[in-house]
Amino acid sequence: MKKVIVDRQNRILDDFFKIEEAYLRYERFDGTMSPVVRRLNFERGDSVAALLFNTRTKRIVLVNQFKYPAYRKGPGWITETMAGMIDGNEDPQSAARREILEETGYRVISLEHISTFYLSPGGSSERIILFYAEVDDKDKVTTGGGVSPKRAKI
Numbered sequence: 001m002k003k004v005i006v007d008r009q010n011r012i013l014d015d016f017f018k019i020e021e022a023y024l025r026y027e028r029f030d031g032t033m034s035p036v037v038r039r040l041n042f043e044r045g046d047s048v049a050a051l052l053f054n055t056r057t058k059r060i061v062l063v064n065q066f067k068y069p070a071y072r073k074g075p076g077w078i079t080e081t082m083a084g085m086i087d088g089n090e091d092p093q094s095a096a097r098r099e100i101l102e103e104t105g106y107r108v109i110s111l112e113h114i115s116t117f118y119l120s121p122g123g124s125s126e127r128i129i130l131f132y133a134e135v136d137d138k139d140k141v142t143t144g145g146g147v148s149p150k151r152a153k154i
Contacts, residue, residue, distance in 0.1 A: 105144030
């Protein structure tokens with residue numbers, strides 16, 4: 001493992017999103033240390049995503065949601081896999097079950113971990129924990145469609 005020395009760090013934004021600033025040096029491949037460099041880290045927390053396969057229809061279940069950052073470069077409405085943030089001390093499996101139910105209306109019991117990966121490691125520490133789950137029409141217990149008004153934080 002290569003050496004990293006953090007000289008100083010501080011949080012420059014502490015809101016819904018958090019941005020950390022660090023001044024650090026790291027060991028290069030030739031064994032020398034780099035000069036001090038400034039790096040920013042968009043700290044968002046970890047997320048879950050799930051590929052849902054309906055065994056009756058033989059189709060992947062996707063959701064269509066508005067995302068403001070996507071609005072800046074396109075229509076803002078994106079068709080995507082189910083995904084969401086892990087809340088507080090919630091474990092990834094519970095977060096995936098909750099998000100699947102909120103967004104699609106399906107209740108899943110069994111989740112299979114596919115992979116854990118960084119979304120954009122050059123600027124963000126967010127990891128996505130990706131699962132696979134199978135559902136059937138009998139597993140549809142609500143209409144889905146996103147966060148209920150009681151849970152939404154406005």
